[in-house]
Amino acid sequence: MTTMPFEDLERAYDELAAAIDRVGPSGEALLLAKLALLLAQRLDGIATFRESLAVALEDLPVAG
């Protein structure tokens, strides 16, 4: 598995923050959902997506 060099990851971090600010609170969930689908469809299959989703869920409280 190739990983993004840290310098590029920093750029992605900043650009995502800026995009979230750009759409504001009412658009942020939709933006992130679209981005997730766009990135998912570049994967070979569901396995990597599932691993990443599981990691993203870590340490987040679940809704009541």
Add this chain to the structure above:
Amino acid sequence: MRPAGRGPLESLYFHYPHFSARPVPELDGQTITHPVAIVGGGPVGMTAALALARYGIRSVLLDRKPTFNDGSRATCIARASYHIFEQIGAVAPFLAKSLGWRRGRSFFRGREIYRFDMPHSDDEKYLPMYNLQQQYLEQYLWDAVARSPLIDARWESEVSAIAEQPDGVRLRIETPLGAYPLTAQYVLAADGARSAVRGLLGLRLQGENYEGRYVIADVRMEHDYPTERRALFDPASNPGGTVLIHKQPDNIWRVDYQLRDGESAEAAVEEANIRARVGAILKDIGHDKPWELEWWSIYTANTLCLDDYTHGRTIFIGDSAHIVPIFGVRGLNNGLADAFNIGWKLGYVLGGQAGAGLLDSYTPERRGATLDVFANASKSARFMTPPTRGVALMRAAVLSLALRHDFVRRFVDPRQMVPYTYRETLGETARRRDSEFSGGAVAGSACVNAHLADGSYLLDHVGTGFAGLYFSDGAPLDPALAARLGALDPRFTLVTIAAPGAAAPAGAIADPHGTVSRRLAAGPGSFYLLRPDMHVAGRWRRLEATEVTDVLALALGRSQGRTG
């Protein structure tokens, strides 16, 4: 519901006939055991009666109302249903009146994001879908019922009690002329979503109710637009909701729109609110001319069905057995398939050509078809009516991306369905031989059609019983085998297809361009065995005579110890 000032059945375009209860022998105290009593005279009940009549079986057809169901309701009738109408001798008026179509277009905030054409070819006799108001459907089926000397239709006749007996079922019928007992060997419960028979037997549907509700409204207007399924997501006229538009005959247009979360159903169906919402939708699609409000109702999506469609000698067909989401247009169409499935089987059983065990195949096949609808229609229902915030968010993401990107557009597909493949009731031989084919119609599926050189279609030639499609290598089918098949099923029809370039046996169908053999992935010596409902009972890449007779016997419910 209809606008204020109009009676409940006062339609702008349809005249509802009135049928009164008639005197019947049971009112005089006569006891008759009818072969079949059908409770519910809607589309499914009438189709069952006509299917039984096709096999020479009398039925009593009971409906508690004095007329047809009200409103356009189901609207979309699929290709397979037109084949059923043809088989029961009723298709001509449907073709004259209904509007055929293949195309669907989906829009997000006014921009087209998806377009599909349902599969179709010159080898199909009928288009994939036809739009027709349900009143017309019931009228045309009724005309065929009234012509049949084998159907005793009794309107204003309500079932108030039902009891299983050793050799039949006893009903109590309430009519304006009095109450009477009615006895039948079998009962078909075709009395709809709120089935009285189901309630009287203490049976309950199992499954899920979806949150989303839709208003369905018919308007009359002159609107220049082709017959297409039009889906509008998040239009200006219904923000956050979905709208479906279908064209029907007589300038009647169906508009279905989703209610918002928390919107009350009672308020939604008030005439003023209907007029406001429908008016906004019509403006949205560019209609600025007059329009008239004809009828409206409210609909909720559900996936509910009985655990067992048979209860002793009472068999459930249509909405009495299963309630499915509106999306995917399977409610009526699966009900008609139920009716024809049980119709030929009961016809054979009561005619003495099959053992009663044949009826055991009804629930696995038709409940299997229901579960298949749930699996597919659930996806469609979840997209049309997102049940949770998470699903709503993902749908919003897909719709937004679909404006410019192709990879998500399949999410928007309404997942139109095809007839179910009956794998549950195939024996081991049929399964094994099926895998020898690399195309064609798989065992259990609805056989494919083919346009023949003489202009007719392959399935025009299969008759009313089981049929054999024999791909000749020049010689006719072994007469001894043909005789054995005819002995098993007196209605058996042999269809011989000549190989291109080879000698054609007498009466064989010419296939000069190899169309039929290509459509069925067959070669000389191949054989397809079809059921009366034109589903494939078994197929052989190279005919095995003893296996064919075994599979036919199995399909007639005559074999014991079958495996698979």
